[in-house]
Amino acid sequence: MTAPTDRDLIVRARRGDGDAFSELVTRYQTNVFNVCYRILHERGEAEDLAQETFMRAYHRLEQFDLEREFGPWVRRVAANLCLNHLESQKVNAPLDEERDADESQRPEKQVEVRERSEQIRGALASLPAHYRVVVELRHYQELSYDEIASELKIPLSDVKSHLFRARKLLAEKLHAPD
Amino acid sequence: MHLTDEQLNEYLDNEIADRTLFDSHLASCGECAARLTALQSLFAELDSLPEVELTHSLASQITLHAASSPQLPRWLTLTATLQAALALIALVLAAPFVMNLLPAIETPSFTEILIQLQSQWLTLFNLITNYQLPNLPTLPPLQIPTLTLSLALAGASLLWLVGNGLLLRRQIK
Numbered sequence: 115m116t117a118p119t120d121r122d123l124i125v126r127a128r129r130g131d132g133d134a135f136s137e138l139v140t141r142y143q144t145n146v147f148n149v150c151y152r153i154l155h156e157r158g159e160a161e162d163l164a165q166e167t168f169m170r171a172y173h174r175l176e177q178f179d180l181e182r183e184f185g186p187w188v189r190r191v192a193a194n195l196c197l198n199h200l201e202s203q204k205v206n207a208p209l210d211e212e213r214d215a216d217e218s219q220r221p222e223k224q225v226e227v228r229e230r231s232e233q234i235r236g237a238l239a240s241l242p243a244h245y246r247v248v249v250e251l252r253h254y255q256e257l258s259y260d261e262i263a264s265e266l267k268i269p270l271s272d273v274k275s276h277l278f279r280a281r282k283l284l285a286e287k288l289h290a291p292d
Numbered sequence: 293m294h295l296t297d298e299q300l301n302e303y304l305d306n307e308i309a310d311r312t313l314f315d316s317h318l319a320s321c322g323e324c325a326a327r328l329t330a331l332q333s334l335f336a337e338l339d340s341l342p343e344v345e346l347t348h349s350l351a352s353q354i355t356l357h358a359a360s361s362p363q364l365p366r367w368l369t370l371t372a373t374l375q376a377a378l379a380l381i382a383l384v385l386a387a388p389f390v391m392n393l394l395p396a397i398e399t400p401s402f403t404e405i406l407i408q409l410q411s412q413w414l415t416l417f418n419l420i421t422n423y424q425l426p427n428l429p430t431l432p433p434l435q436i437p438t439l440t441l442s443l444a445l446a447g448a449s450l451l452w453l454v455g456n457g458l459l460l461r462r463q464i465k
């Protein structure tokens with residue numbers, strides 16, 4: 115017996131089959147969680163947003179175009195939710211930056227050899243919310259400039275400027291001599 | 293002319309239709325080639341970021357949420373049950389009043405009822421057209437039960453409206 119396709123599962127989930135939706139969640143939860151974790155850089159928050167993503171997906175299942183792929187769609191939903199989440203707590207952003215700066219100044223943190231992936235995550239987390247999401251959509255979800263623009267409902271010129279500035283900042287953070 | 297940062301970014305993002313011009317410049321210009329390599333290494337670094345594992349599955353929690361959401365919340369189910377119970381109580385309570393009213397009609401034949409209704413209607417019609425308000429208190433024995441009855445009726449209607457309104461709103465949502 116072959117495993118049901120995503121499409122089969124979506125059709126069944128639409129009819130109210132909880133197990134079918136559960137199977138979809140099992141298939142994509144790691145993917146979706148990683149989208150959230152790359153953008154938010156905080157496990158608990160990322161888990162909450164991943165869960166919210168699937169709830170959102172469940173309620174939008176009726177509108178989902180069966181000709182499209184579920185995985186890319188649900189990952190874009192996650193990126194958008196994370197952006198909204200970050201924007202809703204904009205007031206905290208300067209605090210976050212301060213906290214980050216404090217951390218890098220602490221001597222034990224400087225001495226400690228952090229894993230490269232942690233450095234990359236840290237660098238991503240230091241970017242403004244919009245930059246993070248554009249980097250996520252371009253580098254991890256492989257969307258084109260046009261697709262990013264329509265996904266985030268921003269002009270193409272903003273997609274480019276966000277992306278290019280984000281890369282500049284990342285390069286400065288990651289390639290700076292320690 | 294060197295390539296701009298923007299052009300280098302677009303080149304690596306495959307957002308440039310005609311790459312030949314860029315290719316020839318990159319082949320001949322060491323400076324631009326080095327800038328491209330630097331940008332490429334950032335791309336590679338971002339690509340290298342491994343996916344992390346979840347500490348627990350989200351499936352069970354989400355299925356619980358998803359399964360429970362189409363169902364009515366407990367308080368709404370309770371309201372509906374209360375409605376049914378009150379309707380039953382109202383029926384039982386109303387029975388004596390109805391029984392009291394029934395003998396007054398003396399169960400005449402259908403035509404008699406019609407004639408009676410007609411005459412009653414005519415008197416009522418006259419009453420209304422003549423607008424003799426002082427005639428109203430001629431129903432003293434029924435006054436108290438009528439009041440209680442109308443209060444009960446109003447209460448039941450209110451509950452019915454609220455309950456069904458909530459049910460309907462939930463469905464529309």
Ligand SMILES: [Zn+2]
Pocket residue numbers: 293294295317321322323324325
């Ligand atoms: Zn050049």
